[in-house]
Amino acid sequence: QAKDDGRNTYHFYDAVMHERILERRFLENEIRHALDNDKLDLYYQPKISFESGRIVGAEALIRWHHPDRGMIPPMEFIPIAERCGLISRIGEWVLETACAQAQRWRQAGLGLDNIAVNVSAAQFRNGDLGDIIDRILQSTGLEPEILELEITETTVMQEMDIIVEMLASLKKLGVGVAIDDFGTGYSSLAYLRRLPLTKIKIDRSFVTDILENQDASVVANAIISLGHSLNLKLVAEGIEKPDQAAFLAEKGCQEGQGYLFGRPMPSEDFQALLAAGQVYEKN
Ligand code: C2E
Ligand code: MG
Ligand code: MG
Ligand code: MG
Numbered sequence: 001q002a003k004d005d006g007r008n009t010y011h012f013y014d015a016v017m018h019e020r021i022l023e024r025r026f027l028e029n030e031i032r033h034a035l036d037n038d039k040l041d042l043y044y045q046p047k048i049s050f051e052s053g054r055i056v057g058a059e060a061l062i063r064w065h066h067p068d069r070g071m072i073p074p075m076e077f078i079p080i081a082e083r084c085g086l087i088s089r090i091g092e093w094v095l096e097t098a099c100a101q102a103q104r105w106r107q108a109g110l111g112l113d114n115i116a117v118n119v120s121a122a123q124f125r126n127g128d129l130g131d132i133i134d135r136i137l138q139s140t141g142l143e144p145e146i147l148e149l150e151i152t153e154t155t156v157m158q159e160m161d162i163i164v165e166m167l168a169s170l171k172k173l174g175v176g177v178a179i180d181d182f183g184t185g186y187s188s189l190a191y192l193r194r195l196p197l198t199k200i201k202i203d204r205s206f207v208t209d210i211l212e213n214q215d216a217s218v219v220a221n222a223i224i225s226l227g228h229s230l231n232l233k234l235v236a237e238g239i240e241k242p243d244q245a246a247f248l249a250e251k252g253c254q255e256g257q258g259y260l261f262g263r264p265m266p267s268e269d270f271q272a273l274l275a276a277g278q279v280y281e282k283n
Helices: 002-036 074-083 087-107 121-125 129-140 153-158 160-173 189-194 204-208 214-229 242-251 267-276
Strands: 040-049 055-066 070-072 114-118 147-152 176-182 199-202 233-236 255-257
Touching: 002 055, 002 074, 002 087, 040 087, 040 267, 055 074, 055 087, 055 255, 055 267, 074 087, 087 114, 087 121, 087 129, 087 267, 114 176, 121 153, 121 160, 129 160, 147 153, 153 160, 153 176, 160 176, 199 214, 204 214, 204 242, 214 233, 214 242, 242 255
Parallel strands: 055 114, 114 147, 147 176, 176 199, 199 233, 233 255
Antiparallel strands: 040 055, 040 255, 055 070
C-alpha cells in the first residue's frame, strides 16, 4: 500500500514537473520571438519632486503583450529571461530604448531630468554593462547624469563584490545608481557605505502601510534618516494616497512615485503628461 502511494506520488510530481518544463520552454521561445520581432514595449511612470510638485523623471518599465495570453507581468517573464540568458539582450534593449526616448523628450524641451532603468543581477555578472552603457550614452547623446540604474537591495546583497566593482566604473561615467525596494533586504550600514550610490528607493510595502501601521512608518523614517546621513537622495515608490505623500515629504523624502501621480503608461501618454506641465498640489 505504502509502496503504491509512493509510486503514484512520484508519477504525479513527474507530470507536474514535466508540465512546468514545457511551459517554461514555451515562454522562453515566445520571449525570444517577441524580442526578435520588436514586440516588447516600454512604459513610463512619472516621478515627482515633492518640493515643486512637478514631474522630474520617469521609471521605464518593461511590458510584454502576448498575442494569445494578453499582458504578461515582468515578475513572471523576467525571471525566465534571467534563467535562459535572454536577460542581457532584453536589458540592452531596455537601456537603449529608454535613453533614446529620454533624449528625444529633452531635445523637445520637455525637461526630463531623470530616466530610471531597472537592471538585473545577470547584467552585472556579464561584466560588460559599463561598455554597453557607455556606447548607448554616446549613440543617443544622453548626458550620463540623466540616466539612473535601479538595482534591488536583494541583488546588491547577492552580488556584493561584482557590484562594488561595476558601480565604481559606472560612477566614473557619471551615471546615477538607486537601490530599489529598499528595506526588504538585510543590507547593513557598512555595506551601504561601500557602494557609490546616489539614491535610495523606499519599498512600496512601507509606503502602503505608512499611516496605518506603526512599524511601517518607523522603518520609513529610519530609511529616510539613513539616506540623509549618507547624503543620498530619497524616493518613495507605491504612493497611492495624498496622506502618504504628505507624510513622506514632511519627513524629508524628496521624490515620489505611484498611482497617485500616474500609472506606468505608453510613451505617447507620458509625453502628453510632460507637455501639460502639471503641478501636484500638496494638501
Ligand atoms: P520595481 O522596479 O520595484 O517597479 C515598481 C513596480 O510597482 C511596477 O510594477 C509598477 O507598475 C508598480 N507600481 C508603481 N506604482 C504603484 C502603486 O502606486 N501601487 C501599486 N500597487 N503598484 C505600483 P511592474 O511594472 O509590474 O514591474 C514589477 C517589477 O519587474 C519591477 O519592480 C522590476 O523589478 C521588474 N522590472 C520591470 N521592468 C523591468 C526591466 O526593464 N528590467 C528588469 N530587469 N526588471 C524590470
Ligand atoms: Mg524599479
Ligand atoms: Mg521598486
Ligand atoms: Mg518594488
